[in-house]
Amino acid sequence: MKFTLPIFDVKNLCFSAGGQDVLSDISLEIFNAEYIAIIGPNGGGKTTLIRVLLGLEKPTKGEVKIFGKRIKDFKEWYKIGYVPQRATHVDANFPGTVEDVVNMGRTSQRKLFSKLSQEDRACVLDAMKKMDVYDLKDKMIGTLSGGQRQRVMCARALASKPEILILDEPNTGVDMVSQKRFYALLRQLNKEDKITIVFITHDIGVIADDIARLFTINQKAIICNNPKEALSCEEMSELYGMEAHLLHNHKHEH
Amino acid sequence: MLEMFEYDFMQRAFLAGMIIAVLASVSGTFIVLRRYSMISETLAHSALVGVAVGLVAGFNPLWMAVIVSILAAWLIEYLRAHFSLYSDAVLAILLSGSLAIAVIIVSLGGAFNNSLFSYLFGSILSVSSDDVVTISIFGSLCLGVLLLFSKDFYFIAYDEEVAKTSGIKVKLLNFLLVSIVAVIIALSIRVVGSLLIGALMVIPTVSALQYRQGFTKTLFISLAFALLSVASGMTLSFHFSLPSGATIVLSVLVIFIISLVVNKK
Numbered sequence: 001m002k003f004t005l006p007i008f009d010v011k012n013l014c015f016s017a018g019g020q021d022v023l024s025d026i027s028l029e030i031f032n033a034e035y036i037a038i039i040g041p042n043g044g045g046k047t048t049l050i051r052v053l054l055g056l057e058k059p060t061k062g063e064v065k066i067f068g069k070r071i072k073d074f075k076e077w078y079k080i081g082y083v084p085q086r087a088t089h090v091d092a093n094f095p096g097t098v099e100d101v102v103n104m105g106r107t108s109q110r111k112l113f114s115k116l117s118q119e120d121r122a123c124v125l126d127a128m129k130k131m132d133v134y135d136l137k138d139k140m141i142g143t144l145s146g147g148q149r150q151r152v153m154c155a156r157a158l159a160s161k162p163e164i165l166i167l168d169e170p171n172t173g174v175d176m177v178s179q180k181r182f183y184a185l186l187r188q189l190n191k192e193d194k195i196t197i198v199f200i201t202h203d204i205g206v207i208a209d210d211i212a213r214l215f216t217i218n219q220k221a222i223i224c225n226n227p228k229e230a231l232s233c234e235e236m237s238e239l240y241g242m243e244a245h246l247l248h249n250h251k252h253e254h
Numbered sequence: 255m256l257e258m259f260e261y262d263f264m265q266r267a268f269l270a271g272m273i274i275a276v277l278a279s280v281s282g283t284f285i286v287l288r289r290y291s292m293i294s295e296t297l298a299h300s301a302l303v304g305v306a307v308g309l310v311a312g313f314n315p316l317w318m319a320v321i322v323s324i325l326a327a328w329l330i331e332y333l334r335a336h337f338s339l340y341s342d343a344v345l346a347i348l349l350s351g352s353l354a355i356a357v358i359i360v361s362l363g364g365a366f367n368n369s370l371f372s373y374l375f376g377s378i379l380s381v382s383s384d385d386v387v388t389i390s391i392f393g394s395l396c397l398g399v400l401l402l403f404s405k406d407f408y409f410i411a412y413d414e415e416v417a418k419t420s421g422i423k424v425k426l427l428n429f430l431l432v433s434i435v436a437v438i439i440a441l442s443i444r445v446v447g448s449l450l451i452g453a454l455m456v457i458p459t460v461s462a463l464q465y466r467q468g469f470t471k472t473l474f475i476s477l478a479f480a481l482l483s484v485a486s487g488m489t490l491s492f493h494f495s496l497p498s499g500a501t502i503v504l505s506v507l508v509i510f511i512i513s514l515v516v517n518k519k
Contacts, residue, residue: 108421
């Protein structure tokens with residue numbers, strides 16, 4: 001059952017805001033242990049799609065099911081880890097250490113009145129180690145670099161032991177070296193821990209080897225189910241990387 | 255200095271003041287982190303409508319203040335959620351609106367006198383034994399709820415949407431937080447006064463934030479600042495016969511300035 005039931009099942013999804021169609025007629029499925037990259041031009045609806053999937057926006061038409069349940073009936077949100085775009089922007093004075101922030105990942109599963117249990121502690125520790133931020137645990141979140149924050153936000157998402165990690169291009173202000181390190185950690189999560197990864201990114205070339213499928217979102221979805229068989233990695237990265245790049249520039253001319 | 259505790263009224267005021275310091279600083283931490291500082295000012299003015307009704311109609315002003323400020327808190331949340339209004343504009347409208355209503359009620363009822371003055375700026379003389387009991391009971395309840403959900407409130411303050419997607423009932427908790435803040439403000443106006451309670455909620459936390467510590471430490475630093483400023487404010491109020499709200503706020507302002515200077519980079 002687990003292998004056939006998709007984590008996300010989206011059917012004929014439409015979303016419009018202010019009379020403008022942002023997403024139209026999108027149908028897609030996301031399965032367990034997949035690594036999916038989402039690319040597309042700015043304003044093409046990538047972030048909106050993610051927000052609809054997470055129940056932060058209500059679709060105008062169509063249906064989203066998570067683990068076979070409709071969003072309003074879905075209760076096991078700890079199974080989903082979400083790292084938003086603004087993850088690397090933190091108020092410099094926010095009173096929180098890295099550990100405080102990663103602890104948040106356990107908040108929704110904690111029982112009333114109880115402090116963090118042994119199990120919670122273990123999950124937090126594990127998440128920090130996996131994301132390579134254990135050494136930073138007593139540092140204030142506001143004092144970290146962009147790359148470090150990015151990893152802390154992922155550790156926070158991982159602390160709830162999710163089955164799927166959804167990342168909305170959390171890379172503003174992150175340098176190339178940190179970025180590569182981050183991609184390597186994501187690959188590890190996908191390969192070793194079998195965590196499903198959905199990643200909005202512009203760096204499609206860099207992660208081309210890791211991904212199983214590629215979604216291009218520009219109001220509609222183009223789903224490339226088998227990029228590796230259809231194209232060599234190099235070609236694929238060139239094609240989609242270029243396309244994203246061209247669309248991106250095109251958008252800016254207007 | 256300790257002779258002030260020989261007076262019953264001072265013991266009562268001090269006890270009430272300490273409870274309020276704890277409540278204001280703990281709830282204030284979440285309010286400040288959520289960028290919601292102005293809500294305390296607004297609710298304090300709404301509470302004044304309750305006080306006015308109480309004074310004119312002969313009900314217990316404290317109880318009326320609790321009821322009206324809870325209603326105002328719900329109205330604010332409702333307006334924010336259902337109309338596309340700027341939240342700071344909503345707060346400004348309600349703040350002046352409630353003050354206007356309170357003044358009209360009091361003027362029509364002919365109760366514009368010293369007792370209203372004490373609700374505006376706080377008075378250590380006015381804290382009755384009944385008030386202490388009310389403050390203790392409601393105060394413990396509020397503190398209990400705040401501590402029970404402190405991790406959730408903290409997460410929401412950090413990132414409301416991420417908190418929501420991780421299964422935290424953000425809407426319900428927001429509602430709960432503003433309701434608790436409303437009760438705390440209503441309880442505080444006896445000692446600190448409705449025009450000054452906002453400062454006691456906001457300034458200890460903002461001062462504590464200057465020390466750039468983790469969450470728990472920041473909470474305790476803020477608590478210590480609030481207790482210290484209420485204690486010194488009340489002492490000043492006693493010795494110089496000044497309204498306690500004003501002396502408390504002045505004390506916390508001194509702490510704020512010191513915190514700013516000490517932590518300047």
